[in-house]
Amino acid sequence: MMHYSRIVAPAALILSLAACQRHAAAPKLPPQPVRVVTLQAQPVQITTQLPGRTEAFEIAQVRPQVSGVIQKRLFQEGTDVQAGQQLYQIDPGIYQAAVDTAQGQLLHAQANEVTARAKLNRYGPLLKAHAVSQQEYDDALAAERGAQGDIQAAKGQLERAMVDLGYTHMNAPITGRIGRSILTVGALVTASQTNNVAIVTRLDPIYVDVNLPATELLRFKRELAQGRLTRVGDNAASITIALEDGTTYEHSGRMEFSEVNVDETTATVVVRAVMPNPERLLLPGMYVRAQLAEGIDPAALLVPQEGVLRNSHGDPQVWVVDADNKVSLRPVVVGQAIGTNWLVTAGLKSGERVVVQGIQKIHAGDTVTPTDAAATDAAVPAKAG
Known part of the structure; x- marks a missing residue:
């Protein structure tokens, strides 16, 4: 028994030393390389895009x-x-015949009226001389009035026949x-x-109808009152549209914010824009995107869309690299998409670095090796005033 223990102890000691050597030899992982964008405040033209459909300005069915x-x-x-x-x-054959008949009836009524009026004129002096009775004079007066009525009826028949002929x-x-x-x-x-036999459609100008959330309508009305939206009339703002093929329509129009009814099921309103269409390029029923310029943000922060994540609740967040090259996950507030970027309205400031590549391999508190990445579509250049 003592002999067996002397053999086992040296073997266990050898295995323990080997394990320590393997643990000590494990190399330390280097910092994860990532690509970052350094945020810079810059003036950006803010434009809202609204989906819509074109509608005919006027349409008439020919019947x-x-x-x-x-x-x-x-x-x-x-x-x-x-x-x-x-x-x-x-x-027009039967209608021309009806006109001719009505004209003949009018001439006949006019002739009868001449005879009745002459008889009435003769009976006037005779009545004063008591050569005719009052009843005879009244009959002559009634006949003359009846002849005038026949003339009016004949004129009406003639006008009706001429209207039908015109039709x-x-x-x-x-x-x-x-x-x-x-x-x-x-x-x-x-x-x-x-x-209908045919349809006539007025194409110039043409309507563009967009569904707008009620909250957006209120915001646009405030911006219109503040002068941030270009005004082209009372309660109207200047807009442009993009066509289905991605091209921009060369003419600008006006969007009316005069809708007063909100759809209770969708909380949206249909807002109508009027666009000039001299080349008849726009046709009713086409899908377009209305672009409404909201002015210039002088200190906008843009983050590439690939750098913005969403948590389980759908809230946006980004990885931020601090001065010690450590990363942390930070919630942000984003506005609209501008090109391939998100406009960040809260949570970040100018000069901070945001990770845009290598996001899948980092964790909060990790030290990283950042390299600058060129932001695509960094900004939409502000229009010259």
Whole structure:
């Protein structure tokens, strides 16, 4: 038994010494390399983007007012037409006949009125001379008044017939661009039909409708009153729009902040902008982004979007490197996106360093090796006043 103990003790001592040597040989990890952006306060043009849809300024459906067969189509589809311009010709035959009949009835009534008036004029002196009775004079007066009534009725029939004849000329109700013709020459149309024959749309100017949160509407109204928004009229601000392909529309318009009803389910209001459209580039139903310039922030701080994290509650936070190259996680308040950056409104100050690369491998309190990284889209240059 004593012999076995003498063998085990030296072996355990050898294993313990080997383990100590391995632990002492483990190398110390170097500081984690990260790339940082040093924040610099700078003037930035603040612009709010609002999604919206274009709507026609005016739209009119062309429908027949009288029944008949279409004889002619007098326009080219997809072209501009003027208010009052003739578009279709309906067969006017029966309506011209009605006008002729009404004219004949008017002439007959006028002739009867001449006879009745002459008789009344003769009976006047005879009544004074007691050559005719009062009843005969009253009958003559009634006949003359009745003849005048027949004239008025005949004039009304003639005017109605002429209106119907005029309706055989189907004219453009507004100035705008006309689309395709639903019916062709030879088709029968009726005065009571619900289907339109064509549609005329006024494209210049054109509306842009955007859904705006009620809180944003209040903010814009305050900024408009303070002069931060460019004013183009009472309760209106200047805007530009970006098209679906990303290009900026060359004309600027005005946005009206006159909406008074808030949607209770979404807490938003539909705000309408009016845009000039001389080239007819904008068409109703297009998706656009309205851009509203809110002025210049003289000391804005921009942080690249890849440097801003979100916690489990969705709150933004960033890794900040201090003077000893130690990192800490700091909550911040961000505003809108400007290019590829977030506008930070609270939580950071000029001169601080924010980690933008290597975030996944660092922990609070770690010492890092920072290197400067060029911020992409560092700022939107302020417009010259």
